[in-house]
Amino acid sequence: MEKQTVTIYDVAREAGVSMATVSRVVNGNPNVKPSTRKKVFAVIDELNYRPNAVARGLASKKTTTVGVLIPDVTNLYYSALARGIDDIATMYKYNIILANSDENEQKEVKVLNTLLAKQVDGVIYMGTKITDELRDEFERSRTPVVLAGTVDPQKELASVNIDYGKALKQSVDLLVKNGNKNIAFVYKSDEENVNDALRLAAYREALEENGLTYNEDYVIQEANSYKNGQAVYDRLANLDATAAVFSDDELAVGFLNVAINNGLKVPEDFEIVTSNNSKLAKLSRPELSTVVQPLYDIGAVAMRLLTKLMNKEDDISDKHVVLPYHIDNKGTTK
Amino acid sequence: MEKQTVTIYDVAREAGVSMATVSRVVNGNPNVKPSTRKKVFAVIDELNYRPNAVARGLASKKTTTVGVLIPDVTNLYYSALARGIDDIATMYKYNIILANSDENEQKEVKVLNTLLAKQVDGVIYMGTKITDELRDEFERSRTPVVLAGTVDPQKELASVNIDYGKALKQSVDLLVKNGNKNIAFVYKSDEENVNDALRLAAYREALEENGLTYNEDYVIQEANSYKNGQAVYDRLANLDATAAVFSDDELAVGFLNVAINNGLKVPEDFEIVTSNNSKLAKLSRPELSTVVQPLYDIGAVAMRLLTKLMNKEDDISDKHVVLPYHIDNKGTTK
DNA sequence: CTGAAAGCGCTAACAA
DNA sequence: TTGTTAGCGCTTTCAG
Numbered sequence: 054m055e056k057q058t059v060t061i062y063d064v065a066r067e068a069g070v071s072m073a074t075v076s077r078v079v080n081g082n083p084n085v086k087p088s089t090r091k092k093v094f095a096v097i098d099e100l101n102y103r104p105n106a107v108a109r110g111l112a113s114k115k116t117t118t119v120g121v122l123i124p125d126v127t128n129l130y131y132s133a134l135a136r137g138i139d140d141i142a143t144m145y146k147y148n149i150i151l152a153n154s155d156e157n158e159q160k161e162v163k164v165l166n167t168l169l170a171k172q173v174d175g176v177i178y179m180g181t182k183i184t185d186e187l188r189d190e191f192e193r194s195r196t197p198v199v200l201a202g203t204v205d206p207q208k209e210l211a212s213v214n215i216d217y218g219k220a221l222k223q224s225v226d227l228l229v230k231n232g233n234k235n236i237a238f239v240y241k242s243d244e245e246n247v248n249d250a251l252r253l254a255a256y257r258e259a260l261e262e263n264g265l266t267y268n269e270d271y272v273i274q275e276a277n278s279y280k281n282g283q284a285v286y287d288r289l290a291n292l293d294a295t296a297a298v299f300s301d302d303e304l305a306v307g308f309l310n311v312a313i314n315n316g317l318k319v320p321e322d323f324e325i326v327t328s329n330n331s332k333l334a335k336l337s338r339p340e341l342s343t344v345v346q347p348l349y350d351i352g353a354v355a356m357r358l359l360t361k362l363m364n365k366e367d368d369i370s371d372k373h374v375v376l377p378y379h380i381d382n383k384g385t386t387k
Numbered sequence: 388m389e390k391q392t393v394t395i396y397d398v399a400r401e402a403g404v405s406m407a408t409v410s411r412v413v414n415g416n417p418n419v420k421p422s423t424r425k426k427v428f429a430v431i432d433e434l435n436y437r438p439n440a441v442a443r444g445l446a447s448k449k450t451t452t453v454g455v456l457i458p459d460v461t462n463l464y465y466s467a468l469a470r471g472i473d474d475i476a477t478m479y480k481y482n483i484i485l486a487n488s489d490e491n492e493q494k495e496v497k498v499l500n501t502l503l504a505k506q507v508d509g510v511i512y513m514g515t516k517i518t519d520e521l522r523d524e525f526e527r528s529r530t531p532v533v534l535a536g537t538v539d540p541q542k543e544l545a546s547v548n549i550d551y552g553k554a555l556k557q558s559v560d561l562l563v564k565n566g567n568k569n570i571a572f573v574y575k576s577d578e579e580n581v582n583d584a585l586r587l588a589a590y591r592e593a594l595e596e597n598g599l600t601y602n603e604d605y606v607i608q609e610a611n612s613y614k615n616g617q618a619v620y621d622r623l624a625n626l627d628a629t630a631a632v633f634s635d636d637e638l639a640v641g642f643l644n645v646a647i648n649n650g651l652k653v654p655e656d657f658e659i660v661t662s663n664n665s666k667l668a669k670l671s672r673p674e675l676s677t678v679v680q681p682l683y684d685i686g687a688v689a690m691r692l693l694t695k696l697m698n699k700e701d702d703i704s705d706k707h708v709v710l711p712y713h714i715d716n717k718g719t720t721k
Numbered sequence: 722c723t724g725a726a727a728g729c730g731c732t733a734a735c736a737a
Numbered sequence: 738t739t740g741t742t743a744g745c746g747c748t749t750t751c752a753g
Contacts, residue, residue, distance in 0.1 A: 058730090060729095061730065071739065071740045077738095077739085079731095084739085105504065106505040107441055107730080109730080109732075111747090112731045113732055114732095127470050127666070129463070132461045136459065136460050149485060150483065150485075152477070153470065166437070170437050279666070337670065338647070338671075395746065406748090407749080410748060423722085423723085439747070442748090443746075443748075446728080447747080
């Protein structure tokens with residue numbers, strides 16, 4: 054025999070009250086006489102009643118779930134954000150539908166559409182670039198959106214970030230202060246990455262402010278994979294660079310390991326600053342000097358901001374949150 | 388003006404057909420005349436109609452979403468599984484609600500209940516131990532469940548794993564073959580971890596089969612954190628151990644780094660084998676010798692198995708999948 | 722091949 | 738404080 058699902062109606066009948074009253078009890082509505090509330094709870098317990106969130110969602114037009122677009126959960130940068138998002142979501146009684154997008158535009162649009170079809174109350178986007186198509190979808194659906202760890206150049210969408218450009222500039226400044234003249238900038242080969250575009254611009258600016266000339270040979274793009282450390286090393290070995298700033302920790306560790314294998318002394322012969330302070334930065338030997346981003350907080354604040362948007366709170370001071378960071382001078386800088 | 392949502396009814400009216408027909412078209416039911424199908428699609432396009440999955444879920448009692456319980460997304464072991472899960476889920480048109488449990492029993496039960504309230508079609512559980520309370524919930528809800536990377540000692544619940552005990556035994560065998568007599572076993576301090584219990588038993592057995600005596604001083608429990616590498620080192624330094632098997636990569640890297648800082652030569656003076664082959668194993672220097680688990684596949688196969696269960700397919704050959712593994716003799720073994 | 726109609730389980734006015 | 742009654746938007750028999 055198929056197990057019969059217990060509905061609000063069963064509880065009402067059994068408790069001798071109306072559905073509405075049961076609904077009130079379940080939803081914590083104070084307008085219920087304590088004695089009937091007690092009785093209802095007893096029946097709920099007895100029947101093992103569990104409210105059907107789908108039915109509730111249809112009736113109330115709220116699902117208490119938010120969609121989260123993430124490039125890749127196995128990426129330590131994004132998983133740290135995701136953790137912050139989920140914790141705050143849980144705190145506010147939301148669940149998250151997590152979907153990997155691989156930074157693929159087609160996939161992002163497709164996933165967003167199924168999230169919207171599922172009537173999520175809000176969306177958190179992590180990625181490299183908001184395409185126009187995505188932006189259009191965001192606008193058409195009246196669903197609140199917050200970007201986490203992702204900059205919107207058009208300043209339209211709510212977002213939580215650090216000042217990536219400024220952080221990179223300071224990284225370069227540090228390397229210049231340490232006496233380096235030839236400083237490379239290494240980033241993922243994804244040309245559409247807005248954060249990296251900001252970093253690249255800042256890199257150039259920082260060089261010029263320090264009286265150094267920008268040379269595009271020193272700008273290196275590689276696929277974001279540990280393996281590519283070798284490729285980066287080969288490129289750098291042909292230059293007379295003495296330092297490099299990496300936008301990606303995994304790439305930085307990959308390079309570091311290869312460099313050391315090749316007898317390069319870090320930081321004596323070569324200095325490195327990386328940008329994300331993911332777990333990897335701590336695990337490498339020597340420990341990577343890095344921009345310390347508040348990764349968990351970026352996610353957490355983004356989710357908090359989203360709750361405000363979903364609640365239509367109007368005291369939202371700023372939709373473009375910029376969190377603080379600092380540079381940690383560890384083992385790969387003098 | 389609040390944007391009006393377009394419903395199936397609007398499409399029906401506009402296309403001059405009934406809701407039922409629109410529903411058939413949307414769901415790919417073949418019993419629709421091509422010409423009317425075409426017309427309906429045209430209207431859908433024109434009106435920008437998007438089926439409401441919540442309503443659909445209520446009517447059909449299927450949500451095409453599965454719940455995923457994960458201890459912590461930022462843990463590379465679990466995030467690798469999660470990635471496999473999501474990819475296969477996407478392939479079969481499911482979405483995943485991901486919830487971090489921190490291996491906390493209370494939280495697991497609570498989360499499971501909200502997942503069930505949301506009418507997920509299935510659940511994937513990752514964790515350290517199925518408590519009785521959790522098992523009861525699984526049974527009462529008639530929702531299919533698959534354990535990923537988690538052993539059910541009672542062999543009731545469907546699961547996907549490797550043979551953790553056998554892998555550990557082989558690790559010990561390798562270390563013995565390399566001449567080590569005093570081999571430690573280091574694992575997370577969580578006493579409830581079933582996988583580690585299997586490993587511990589196998590550790591003991593392996594020693595005995597190799598004619599070595601088991602000594603509990605060589606069994607070390609530490610919280611699973613990179614920082615604890617120092618604590619592990621201090622404990623091991625007081626023993627005359629020449630090798631250790633770690634159940635956790637992060638702990639292994641932590642120890643390795645501390646050991647090297649203290650002038651220990653690895654693998655000459657001390658050999659290490661770790662168990663998960665997470666990204667970390669590749670990034671450490673020297674590279675960790677490790678049991679190579681097919682992490683992504685464990686997740687992927689678990690999700691595939693779950694789809695079969697949700698479909699009530701009865702040709703499920705085995706609910707307890709055991710995937711192959713091998714040991715990779717890298718830089719921390721001779 | 723198509724339509725009518727009865728729910729799915731719950732919320733939210735509106736009355737009382 | 739409680740009950741009545743419409744829906745929410747869709748699927749799914751059952752007829753035809």
